Amino acid sequence: MRATFALRSVARTPLIRFLGRRSVPQSIDHTPRPHPASPSGALPDSFASYRVKAQQHGPLGRASFVPGDIGRSAGAALGSIQPKQGEFFDRSELPSRFGRLPWSEAEIEAIETGGASLCA
Template sequence: MRASIVARRTPLIKFLGKRVFPAADHSPRVHSQDPHGSLPSSFVQYRLNAQQHGPLSASSSAGSRRITGSIAPAPGEFFSRNDLPPRYRYAPLDELEMEAVNSGGAF
């Protein structure tokens, strides 16, 4: 009896066909937001011009650092919320709010 129940069972999910994955193009290309508009010819060339919190390349003397670009924000950009006008800063907390935060909301 059990074999006849198993044989009549049909799944509720109907698959449309064999899985077909489209071919992906993995060739390197420039990102749409890239300011340079071109790919570096090699990783070494990229490292020579890369800058993150200062230049990545080591200078010849230990005491001097080569500055490749300014780290000052562009006009209209700010690094800290405290540099913004007062209406965009965090509102200061009063004593009651600080007590609620420190107690975990329990009174």
């Protein structure tokens, strides 16, 4: 009981030591600047001009796309849904040489036993 009391009475000192006093800079420059690794080294004129050139899963600045226009035109107007020559939508459409290989009994046994059957 006395040991616990003695430990609580000692002032706690942190294990980390900071150099110097806390100080907040008097002035911070918040003006926008281009990133040092920017390929052009310049800021865009406006967000609209940036969006015309930006790409994210395809072009963002399509003139035909307006957020409220989804569903106003027929799906046939978007073009054909058939894959182009040399493109496939599913693995089962590929030639047989790209198909999945069947599992052998030894592989199935090794997976089910966690590899223990290979050592036995």
